[in-house]
Amino acid sequence: MNTKTNIPETSSQVAMAALPDSQEPLCDTMGNSHAAVLPTASSERDQTVAAVENSSSPQPTILARIAQTVPTLLVIGVLVGLGFFGHHYGWKIPKFSELTGSGVVAPTDWCKEHGVPESVCVECDPYLMPAGPDYGWCEVHGVHNCPLEHPDVAQLKETPAIETADLERAARALALMPRPENDPACKVYKDRIQFASIESVRQAGVDVELVERRPISEWVEGNGEIIYDQTRLAELSARVPGTVTRVFKNIGDSVREGDVLAVVDAMEVGRVKSDFVKALVAENLASQTVSRFQGLATGVVAGRQIIAAEAALAEAQAGVLSSEQALANLGLPIDAARLRGLTKKEVWNRLRFLGLPHELANQYFSQNSTANLLPVRSPIEGVVIDRQAVAGEVVDSRRALFRVADPSRMWLTLNIPLEDAHHLSLGQTVRFTPDGSTSELAGQLTWISTAADRQTRMVQVRANLSNPDRQLRDETFGTGRIILREEPDAIVVPTEAIHWEGCCHIVFVRDKNYFTTPESPKVFHVRSVRVGATQDGFSEIIAGVLPDEVVATQGSDVLRSQLLKNNLGEGCACVAE
Ligand SMILES: [Zn+2]
Ligand SMILES: [Zn+2]
Ligand SMILES: [Zn+2]
Numbered sequence: 318m319n320t321k322t323n324i325p326e327t328s329s330q331v332a333m334a335a336l337p338d339s340q341e342p343l344c345d346t347m348g349n350s351h352a353a354v355l356p357t358a359s360s361e362r363d364q365t366v367a368a369v370e371n372s373s374s375p376q377p378t379i380l381a382r383i384a385q386t387v388p389t390l391l392v393i394g395v396l397v398g399l400g401f402f403g404h405h406y407g408w409k410i411p412k413f414s415e416l417t418g419s420g421v422v423a424p425t426d427w428c429k430e431h432g433v434p435e436s437v438c439v440e441c442d443p444y445l446m447p448a449g450p451d452y453g454w455c456e457v458h459g460v461h462n463c464p465l466e467h468p469d470v471a472q473l474k475e476t477p478a479i480e481t482a483d484l485e486r487a488a489r490a491l492a493l494m495p496r497p498e499n500d501p502a503c504k505v506y507k508d509r510i511q512f513a514s515i516e517s518v519r520q521a522g523v524d525v526e527l528v529e530r531r532p533i534s535e536w537v538e539g540n541g542e543i544i545y546d547q548t549r550l551a552e553l554s555a556r557v558p559g560t561v562t563r564v565f566k567n568i569g570d571s572v573r574e575g576d577v578l579a580v581v582d583a584m585e586v587g588r589v590k591s592d593f594v595k596a597l598v599a600e601n602l603a604s605q606t607v608s609r610f611q612g613l614a615t616g617v618v619a620g621r622q623i624i625a626a627e628a629a630l631a632e633a634q635a636g637v638l639s640s641e642q643a644l645a646n647l648g649l650p651i652d653a654a655r656l657r658g659l660t661k662k663e664v665w666n667r668l669r670f671l672g673l674p675h676e677l678a679n680q681y682f683s684q685n686s687t688a689n690l691l692p693v694r695s696p697i698e699g700v701v702i703d704r705q706a707v708a709g710e711v712v713d714s715r716r717a718l719f720r721v722a723d724p725s726r727m728w729l730t731l732n733i734p735l736e737d738a739h740h741l742s743l744g745q746t747v748r749f750t751p752d753g754s755t756s757e758l759a760g761q762l763t764w765i766s767t768a769a770d771r772q773t774r775m776v777q778v779r780a781n782l783s784n785p786d787r788q789l790r791d792e793t794f795g796t797g798r799i800i801l802r803e804e805p806d807a808i809v810v811p812t813e814a815i816h817w818e819g820c821c822h823i824v825f826v827r828d829k830n831y832f833t834t835p836e837s838p839k840v841f842h843v844r845s846v847r848v849g850a851t852q853d854g855f856s857e858i859i860a861g862v863l864p865d866e867v868v869a870t871q872g873s874d875v876l877r878s879q880l881l882k883n884n885l886g887e888g889c890a891c892v893a894e
Pocket of ligand 3: 500503504505818819820821
């Protein structure tokens with residue numbers, strides 16, 4: 318009989334002693350519980366009061382005072398009893414063994430060590446529940462009795478089949494990054510934790526869950542932003558100083574490659590054009606001289622003169638090339654070969670509005686405009702994202718007039734902590750959630766910086782995001798994940814099922830015959846497990862349990878405590894608090 322019932326019983330015995338025989342049945346129905354004390358106390362008070370009334374004592378007031386004091390004494394007695402009870406348990410909730418071993422069991426049939434009746438203790442009587450096969454340590458997966466190689470260790474009625482996919486998934490998980498290790502020498506996996514009954518499992522507050530399959534993923538996370546694809550971004554300026562005469566495009570306007578956004582009047586343009594015409598005329602003259610000499614009979618002209626004429630032609634040709642190049646530098650390419658043979662006026666007409674679209678050239682022609690006009694063209698297809706040009710303004714080549722971007726594809730740049738960077742490789746999937754948004758964008762990793770930021774110790778990475786409906790905006794901030802591994806069918810348990818016993822991660826697997834008969838031992842097996850990714854309260858088990866096995870979850874600390882207790886004094890150095 319334990320202390321829990323002894324103390325209150327003492328109080329009630331005191332009370333019972335004062336009762337007449339007729340009151341005894343009341344006490345019997347109350348039993349030994351605390352609840353019996355107070356009614357008994359009031360019965361005693363009635364008794365005492367009755368005694369006072371029957372008595373012929375000359376001092377009834379003294380007796381009445383005693384009668385008032387008795388309940389107080391009893392209450393004090395109960396408090397002392399409670400104090401003794403509390404002190405006995407160190408003011409803590411009673412431990413596993415007290416809970417699992419219900420008070421009804423006689424002390425003679427009680428295994429103190431394992432907290433169950435001696436007659437059913439599977440640890441003390443090896444015949445009650447013979448230990449299963451022991452395959453020892455698995456080098457590949459780092460667990461004892463590996464169910465991936467020996468599925469018969471699973472606490473399932475039928476031995477499950479291990480699919481190749483399960484072995485491959487475990488290999489992927491182990492290859493990706495170092496996982497917490499278990500101690501090959503540890504013997505804790507052989508332990509079994511037994512309860513006296515299903516009721517005592519319930520009293521101990523131990524819950525169970527099925528091992529199941531769930532999608533799980535591992536990633537590297539970083540903050541970042543969406544910006545325009547910097548290879549599809551153009552900054553447009555006038556190549557030479559001048560005055561803006563007309564502006565055709567504004568912010569938000571779509572432009573095609575080659576579209577004229579503005580026209581600048583630049584004297585340099587007129588000068589280069591007239592240089593070109595002069596060079597072409599000089600080349601023509603030199604060419605005619607050489608031809609004339611070549612047509613004459615030998616000896617009429619001195620060889621010296623022919624050489625001089627040929628040198629002059631070569632020089633004139635170089636002059637044409639040079640001014641052709643000068644026009645190209647202004648963004649006004651022209652093919653001199655196609656202008657040879659034209660008159661000076663014809664050449665000038667070709668050059669006057671060089672680079673302007675036909676329609677625009679006609680407008681300027683009718684206005685009798687100068688030949689100084691320089692179009693500012695977009696080199697890419699996209700949208701005008703910035704416009705600084707204003708008609709009448711004096712500009713030069715350092716001043717950007719427009720910015721044009723192609724928003725159909727955006728860059729996502731992320732900053733990844735240096736210590737995570739070694740997990741990254743090109744082609745990995747990147748998911749990005751803009752701040753204040755719930756939708757997720759996806760792209761592929763296309764660039765990883767070879768340097769880390771000096772101050773922040775971050776490594777910059779980039780992914781391309783396609784943006785067909787143009788919903789993504791430049792300079793959108795948010796959080797991105799680079800997916801290292803995505804497993805749709807990972808084997809998982811609730812994270813609270815997993816414990817660290819000092820050298821191994823373990824779970825408690827319910828015995829497969831737990832419910833077979835009421836007498837079946839209520840046993841949980843200790844299983845070492847290799848823990849992978851953890852997500853949303855579930856942890857991946859790379860190896861150690863199989864789907865449909867049952868593990869202790871909430872309240873499984875009770876099992877861990879009992880495991881530590883079982884291993885105390887057995888010299889198992891690995892088990893620690
Ligand atoms: Zn035992
Ligand atoms: Zn294995
Ligand atoms: Zn261990």
